[in-house]
Amino acid sequence: MKYRAIKGTKDILPNDVGSWQLVEGAVHRVMRDFNYKELRTPIFEQTALFARSIGELTDIVSKEMYTFTDRGNESVTLRPEGTAAALRAYIQNNLSDQSPLTKVYYLGPMFRQERPQAGRLRQFHQFGAEALGGSSPLLDVEMMLLPMEIYRQLGVATFSLKVNSVGCDRCRPPYKEFLRTELLKIQRQLSADCQARIHNNPLRVLDSKDANDRRLTANAPLIKDHLCEECKSHFTEVQRLLDTLQTVYEIDGRLVRGLDYYTKTAFEITSTALGSQDALAGGGRYDLLVEELGGKPTPGVGFAAGIERLLMVLEKISGSLRADSGPVLFVVALDDASRRWTFAKATELRSKGAAVELDYLGRSVKAQMREANRQNAQYVLVVGESELASRSAKLKNMQTGYETPVSLDNFTLPIHSPA
Ligand code: HAM
Numbered sequence: 001m002k003y004r005a006i007k008g009t010k011d012i013l014p015n016d017v018g019s020w021q022l023v024e025g026a027v028h029r030v031m032r033d034f035n036y037k038e039l040r041t042p043i044f045e046q047t048a049l050f051a052r053s054i055g056e057l058t059d060i061v062s063k064e065m066y067t068f069t070d071r072g073n074e075s076v077t078l079r080p081e082g083t084a085a086a087l088r089a090y091i092q093n094n095l096s097d098q099s100p101l102t103k104v105y106y107l108g109p110m111f112r113q114e115r116p117q118a119g120r121l122r123q124f125h126q127f128g129a130e131a132l133g134g135s136s137p138l139l140d141v142e143m144m145l146l147p148m149e150i151y152r153q154l155g156v157a158t159f160s161l162k163v164n165s166v167g168c169d170r171c172r173p174p175y176k177e178f179l180r181t182e183l184l185k186i187q188r189q190l191s192a193d194c195q196a197r198i199h200n201n202p203l204r205v206l207d208s209k210d211a212n213d214r215r216l217t218a219n220a221p222l223i224k225d226h227l228c229e230e231c232k233s234h235f236t237e238v239q240r241l242l243d244t245l246q247t248v249y250e251i252d253g254r255l256v257r258g259l260d261y262y263t264k265t266a267f268e269i270t271s272t273a274l275g276s277q278d279a280l281a282g283g284g285r286y287d288l289l290v291e292e293l294g295g296k297p298t299p300g301v302g303f304a305a306g307i308e309r310l311l312m313v314l315e316k317i318s319g320s321l322r323a324d325s326g327p328v329l330f331v332v333a334l335d336d337a338s339r340r341w342t343f344a345k346a347t348e349l350r351s352k353g354a355a356v357e358l359d360y361l362g363r364s365v366k367a368q369m370r371e372a373n374r375q376n377a378q379y380v381l382v383v384g385e386s387e388l389a390s391r392s393a394k395l396k397n398m399q400t401g402y403e404t405p406v407s408l409d410n411f412t413l414p415i416h417s418p419a
Helices: 017-033 047-054 059-064 083-092 137-153 172-184 192-200 211-216 229-244 307-318 336-351 365-374 385-390
Strands: 044-046 067-069 075-078 102-111 123-132 160-165 265-270 279-285 300-306 329-333 356-358 379-383 392-397 403-407
Touching: 017 102, 017 123, 017 137, 017 307, 044 047, 044 083, 047 059, 047 075, 047 083, 083 102, 083 123, 083 300, 123 137, 123 307, 137 160, 137 229, 137 265, 137 279, 137 300, 160 229, 172 192, 229 265, 265 300, 279 307, 300 307, 329 336, 329 365, 336 356, 336 379, 336 385, 365 379, 379 385, 385 392
Parallel strands: 329 356, 329 379
Antiparallel strands: 044 075, 067 075, 102 123, 123 300, 160 265, 265 279, 279 300, 379 392, 392 403
16 A cells, blocks of 8 residues: 555545534534534644744644645644634634624634544544633633533533633732742652643643642642632632533633633533543633734633544444435436436436435346445335336335335435435
């Protein structure tokens, strides 16, 4: 085999695409119900956009971006996430002039050069949403509800919601200093990664996966206990809303997201059906980011969810997802003249919205019947010389085996393909 897909990328094959379409359908439906409009941004952007928003010192920017210099000598990057691009589009196209609150969603491939493993790819897919212009905790909670409603509609009930507040530019800096001082006391015992983080981003020491780091930091001060009045009351209201909705959640004081732009609310949805990469979705508020990227001061909040990880959960709980529905009708032709007729009939029925298939390979009747079966066709119509002469044929229901005589001239299908 001469050419292979790039490591960490995957083909979505025809047999698997049905489950993708099922997920995408649920995303479009739920977003419509919550009145989010789709936004489609380019797959690559100026490198500085991501460096500035996600943070120079994050793993994503420092180690994982697909960055290259194009022929015009500009540094461009395949988008590692959707928020930065959505905000760039919001600012560039003055979307705030159209409405004080902009609610958008997106769906598509993202790129991060991470070490591939189960649930971690280099080209993966996300759906996500951003609400720009509103600082109400209602929107923070709406961002949690969106993925959970999509999961519910797809039959996934096994997930946990973890929420935290990461403070703002008033309460976080003094807390950060306090935490740094505490961590310096145990610096030498921490993992090498965490030792570096004490200086760069001490909050990230708290979400280290290393068991020893976790044990050592078990009593470390948490940001949620050091919030300013405004952040505290925002966080309290988020919890009150979740309680009102009777949503099960856990406050996780160690939850710090891997992107630097968050203020106040941060959340993650995890599933025990996944392995070590257990995050199905994550998000939070970023009230300083629009201004940081050159726009007017605008509060914002959003989330993004991995589609491959959701499909892994769906496969685990239901074995396999709904099999692709086959054509409503397979028209079997016995000779060349009938093949011409079946082709014309299939074209006519397709133009009326029915999924119809026929034989293109000049196969025997037996082989055509086998193919109709393999494709899960609901009905089969066999047409040969005598059927064309008598202008009638038998329509066979493949499930019951029952045959109904039909007229070839007035023949229309009773059943349309499922939408
Ligand atoms: P994130 O936590 O980096 O957040 O990614 C969100 C989700 O994308 C993860 O929970 C996971 O399901 C999926 N994901 C991330 N990396 C990979 C990977 N290498 N392979 C497979 N799936 C992956 C963001 O991207 C933020 N933009 C979310 C956000 C939107 N915050 C505010 N607005």
